[in-house]
Amino acid sequence: DAKTTQPPSMDCAEGRAANLPCNHSTISGNEYVYWYRQIHSQGPQYIIHGLKNNETNEMASLIITEDRKSSTLILPHATLRDTAVYYCIVRVADGSARQLTFGSGTQLTVLP
C-alpha cells in the first residue's frame, strides 16, 4: 500500500470548515484513499473513501486531485466533537478483507 504524509496537527474554529490534507504521491491506479478518525479513548471510525471522484457523505467530503497524488478531507462545520486524530490511508480495494496500515495521522483540535 502507498505511503501517506499528513501534517501532525491542525486547529480549527468551531463552526468553520476543517480541511485536512494528505499527500500520497506514490498511489497506484487501483488504490483508494480512505479516511478514518480516532476520538480519544475510542477505536478508529470510518469516515469516507474514494478512488478519483470527489465523494460526500453525511460526515464529510473528500476531494482528490486530478493526478490523485493528494487529497483533502473536509468537515464542513466542525464541532468540538470532531476533535480527533484523522488518518489518511491508501489501499487496494480488491474485494479481499485486508488490514489497514495506519500512519501517524493529523491531530485536529476544534477550538470553541
Added chain:
Amino acid sequence: SAVISQKPSRDICQRGTSLTIQCQVDSQVTMMFWYRQQPGQSLTLIATANQGSEATYESGFVIDKFPISRPNLTFSTLTVSNMSPEDSSIYLCSVPVEGDYNEQFFGPGTRLTVL
C-alpha cells in the same frame, strides 16, 4: 454495520503475568484483526485471526507472546503473555464489512497497563 465489544475495557497487571482479551462481534465475520496502539502512537497490526486456522502474525509479533484463538465466526481472544511494561498499550480488534471490505469496524479497545 457491526457492533464490537471487548473485555476487559482496561486492566492493570503485574509484570510476568498474562492477560486474555476478548472480542465479540454481533454478526458472523470471516476475518478479525488485532491491533496494538502504544502510548501516543498509531495503530500497528499484530495478527489476522481466521476461523478454523492459525492466526497470521505480522513481523515483530510471535504466537508465543500473543496467542490468538478464533473458535467461531463471532468471537476471538488475544492473550498478552509474560507481560512487561513495554506491553502497556491499547489493544483493539477490528472486523471488515462482509461483502464490501471497504470499511472496517473497530472495537472500543482494551487499555492495558503493566507495572
